[in-house]
Amino acid sequence: MNERQVKHITPKSEDFSRWYQEIIQKAELADYAPMKGMMVIRPYGFAVWENIQHHLDRRIKATGHVNAYFPLFIPESFLQKEAEHVEGFSPEVAWVTAGGKEDLEERLAVRPTSEAIIGPMYAKWIRSWRDLPLLINQWANIVRWEKVTRPFLRTTEFLWQEGHTCHETAEEAEEETLRVLAMYREFVETELAIPVLSGRKTLREKFAGAQMTYALEALMSDGKALQMGTSHNLGQHFSKAFDIKFEDRRQKLQYVWQTSWGMTTRLVGALVMVHGDDAGLRFPPRVAPVQAVIVPISVGDWKTSVLPAARAAADALRAAGIRVLCDAREEATPGWKFAEHEMRGVPLRVEIGPRDVQAGQAVIVRRDTRAKEKAAFEALPVRVASLLDEVQKRLYAEADSFLAANIREARSFEEFREILEKDRGFIRGGWCGEGACEDTIKNATMATIRVIPLDETEPVSGGLCLACGREAKGRPYFARAY
RNA sequence: CGGGGAGUGGCGCAGCCUGGUCAGCGCGCUUGCCUUGGGAGCAAGAGGUCGACGGUUCAAAUCCGUCCUCCCCGACCA
Known part of the structure; x- marks a missing residue:
C-alpha cells in the first residue's frame, strides 16, 4: 500500500x-x-x-x-x-x-x-x-x-x-x-x-x-x-x-x-x-496516441502460451485501423501495466491470459467507466472499434452535462459573486456594453466576459447591467479563465 | 512585475536551527534468482564537486553575501 x-x-x-x-x-x-x-x-x-x-x-x-x-x-x-x-x-x-x-x-x-x-x-x-x-x-x-x-x-x-x-x-x-x-x-x-x-x-x-x-x-x-x-x-x-x-x-x-x-x-x-480524473488522463479515442493496449497476462510459460495470441490480437486490431500497443514488457507486472496505461489515458485495455487463450477470448476494460467485458478473438476488432466509439461519445456526454450544469444565470452583482465563490463555471448576466463595466466586474471578481453569444446581436430587453444597473444590451457568458 | 515556496544520485525527500564518520533514506535503475489475472519478493551492485560564485572558519550541504533557475498565487496574454 x-x-x-x-x-x-x-x-x-x-x-x-x-x-x-x-x-x-x-x-x-x-x-x-x-x-x-x-x-x-x-x-x-x-x-x-x-x-x-x-x-x-x-x-x-x-x-x-x-x-x-x-x-x-x-x-x-x-x-x-x-x-x-x-x-x-x-x-x-x-x-x-x-x-x-x-x-x-x-x-x-x-x-x-x-x-x-x-x-x-x-x-x-x-x-x-x-x-x-x-x-x-x-x-x-x-x-x-x-x-x-x-x-x-x-x-x-x-x-x-x-x-x-x-x-x-x-x-x-x-x-x-x-x-x-x-x-x-x-x-x-x-x-x-x-x-x-x-x-x-x-x-x-x-x-x-x-x-x-x-x-x-x-x-x-x-x-x-x-x-x-x-x-x-x-x-x-x-x-x-x-x-x-x-x-x-x-x-x-x-x-x-x-x-x-x-x-x-x-x-x-x-x-x-x-x-482527466484521479487516476490520470482519459483521452478521447479519436485523438488518443494509443487507442487500445493489449496486456498479456504473464504467468508460467506465458511467452509461448499467451504472447502469440496477444501479438495476433494486436495485428488483427492494427489491420482494422486501430492504434494498438502490445505491451509485452517482461520487467513490468500486469498490474503495473494496468495502472500505467490508465494513468496515460489509453481508452481501452485488452487483457489476454492463459485462461482466455483456452477459451478463445479476451477481456476488454474501458478506461472511462472501468467496465469489463469478454469478447471472442474473432470478434475483437469489431467490438473494440465499437467500444472506442462509445467511449468517445460518453466522454463528450459527460463533459457536456458538466458544462450544462455549470452555466448559471445571475440577476444581480451579488448573485454573480456568490455563484463565482460557490460554484465557478460560466455565468450569464446582463451587460450594458461599456468597457468600463467590463473592467469593474473584472477587477472585483477576476471574471471576464468570455463570449457574447451570436444569437444575441439584438438588444435584450428587461435585463440590467450587472455593474452599472442600466439597461443591458446583451447577456454574455462570464467566467474566470486560464 | 509584486507576494510566497523550493534547488542534495533519474524521481521524491531527510540532514541545515545547534558547522566536525551527514553523503543518507524510499522509489527507480543494473545483474541474478524467484515470481506474475490490479502497481510482487530476496540478494548483490552502479549512481551525487549538496543550483552557481564569493566570504567566514583549522573545518561548510550546514553560517554570511551576491547571483541564477524552477514552481505556486496575483496584474497581462492562445
Missing part, C-alpha cells in the same frame, strides 16, 4: 493545479526545458498533437484552404505598420539583434503571430479580383514572452495553425470568419469530445488589430474557462497597413478584406483538464 503512493498523483479534487502538472510529467506528455517557460513536448504528448493536426488539417483543406510556410522572423518595420497590432504585441515580442558577431541593421521579431510577415507577401501576390479569395494556412511555431507560464496552456514557444485569408468583400470575410468558427467548433466537439460555447469577444478581449474576434470557450473540470480557438475578421486594417490592393470587377482599386484564425497546442492541455 505504501509503495503505491509513490507513483500516485495528487487527487484532482485536492489540488487541481498540482494534479495537472504532475499528470503531464508522469504521463510523459511534456517535460520542463531548462529555460523559463519552455517545455519539451515528449513523444506521447506530440502524438496527441499530431492527431489533432491530422483531424484539423483535413477540415482546413476540405474548406478550400492550402498550406504554406512563412518566415519565423519579422523585420521590426513590418511589425510596426499596424498600430494597434504593435501596441498589443509589443510586451511579448522576442527580438533577434545580432547574426553571428555582427549586429543587425534592423531588429528581427520572432513571430508572435504572422500577419505582419504575410501581409507584405500578399501585397505582392494579389493584383486582381481573380486572385481572390486567397485561402492560406500555415502550421508553425510562435514565440510570446509570457510572464506566467504553464505547460501547454501558456508557454513561451508554442505550436499552432494560423489561417490567413483575403476576400473581395466585407461580407465574404465575415462569412469566412464564421465558417471557420463553425469548423473549429465541429472539430473540437467531434474529435476532442469537448463541448464549447462560441460567440464574439468584447472589444477589450479581441485580437490586437482585428475588427472583430470570435472565439470558442470550454469549461475545465475545475470550473475555469479556457479559450480553445479564435477566428478574427480583420476588416481592412492590415490590407491598408500593408497595401494589399486588388482591381475589382468594376475596375476599381480596393483593399482586400481579411481574416485570420488559429488553434494551438493548448488544446492538449484542454484534453487533460476536461477529461
Whole structure:
C-alpha cells in the first residue's frame, strides 16, 4: 500500500493545479526545458498533437484552404505598420539583434503571430479580383514572452495553425470568419469530445488589430474557462497597413478584406483538464496516441502460451485501423501495466491470459467507466472499434452535462459573486456594453466576459447591467479563465 | 512585475536551527534468482564537486553575501 503512493498523483479534487502538472510529467506528455517557460513536448504528448493536426488539417483543406510556410522572423518595420497590432504585441515580442558577431541593421521579431510577415507577401501576390479569395494556412511555431507560464496552456514557444485569408468583400470575410468558427467548433466537439460555447469577444478581449474576434470557450473540470480557438475578421486594417490592393470587377482599386484564425497546442492541455480524473488522463479515442493496449497476462510459460495470441490480437486490431500497443514488457507486472496505461489515458485495455487463450477470448476494460467485458478473438476488432466509439461519445456526454450544469444565470452583482465563490463555471448576466463595466466586474471578481453569444446581436430587453444597473444590451457568458 | 515556496544520485525527500564518520533514506535503475489475472519478493551492485560564485572558519550541504533557475498565487496574454 505504501509503495503505491509513490507513483500516485495528487487527487484532482485536492489540488487541481498540482494534479495537472504532475499528470503531464508522469504521463510523459511534456517535460520542463531548462529555460523559463519552455517545455519539451515528449513523444506521447506530440502524438496527441499530431492527431489533432491530422483531424484539423483535413477540415482546413476540405474548406478550400492550402498550406504554406512563412518566415519565423519579422523585420521590426513590418511589425510596426499596424498600430494597434504593435501596441498589443509589443510586451511579448522576442527580438533577434545580432547574426553571428555582427549586429543587425534592423531588429528581427520572432513571430508572435504572422500577419505582419504575410501581409507584405500578399501585397505582392494579389493584383486582381481573380486572385481572390486567397485561402492560406500555415502550421508553425510562435514565440510570446509570457510572464506566467504553464505547460501547454501558456508557454513561451508554442505550436499552432494560423489561417490567413483575403476576400473581395466585407461580407465574404465575415462569412469566412464564421465558417471557420463553425469548423473549429465541429472539430473540437467531434474529435476532442469537448463541448464549447462560441460567440464574439468584447472589444477589450479581441485580437490586437482585428475588427472583430470570435472565439470558442470550454469549461475545465475545475470550473475555469479556457479559450480553445479564435477566428478574427480583420476588416481592412492590415490590407491598408500593408497595401494589399486588388482591381475589382468594376475596375476599381480596393483593399482586400481579411481574416485570420488559429488553434494551438493548448488544446492538449484542454484534453487533460476536461477529461482527466484521479487516476490520470482519459483521452478521447479519436485523438488518443494509443487507442487500445493489449496486456498479456504473464504467468508460467506465458511467452509461448499467451504472447502469440496477444501479438495476433494486436495485428488483427492494427489491420482494422486501430492504434494498438502490445505491451509485452517482461520487467513490468500486469498490474503495473494496468495502472500505467490508465494513468496515460489509453481508452481501452485488452487483457489476454492463459485462461482466455483456452477459451478463445479476451477481456476488454474501458478506461472511462472501468467496465469489463469478454469478447471472442474473432470478434475483437469489431467490438473494440465499437467500444472506442462509445467511449468517445460518453466522454463528450459527460463533459457536456458538466458544462450544462455549470452555466448559471445571475440577476444581480451579488448573485454573480456568490455563484463565482460557490460554484465557478460560466455565468450569464446582463451587460450594458461599456468597457468600463467590463473592467469593474473584472477587477472585483477576476471574471471576464468570455463570449457574447451570436444569437444575441439584438438588444435584450428587461435585463440590467450587472455593474452599472442600466439597461443591458446583451447577456454574455462570464467566467474566470486560464 | 509584486507576494510566497523550493534547488542534495533519474524521481521524491531527510540532514541545515545547534558547522566536525551527514553523503543518507524510499522509489527507480543494473545483474541474478524467484515470481506474475490490479502497481510482487530476496540478494548483490552502479549512481551525487549538496543550483552557481564569493566570504567566514583549522573545518561548510550546514553560517554570511551576491547571483541564477524552477514552481505556486496575483496584474497581462492562445
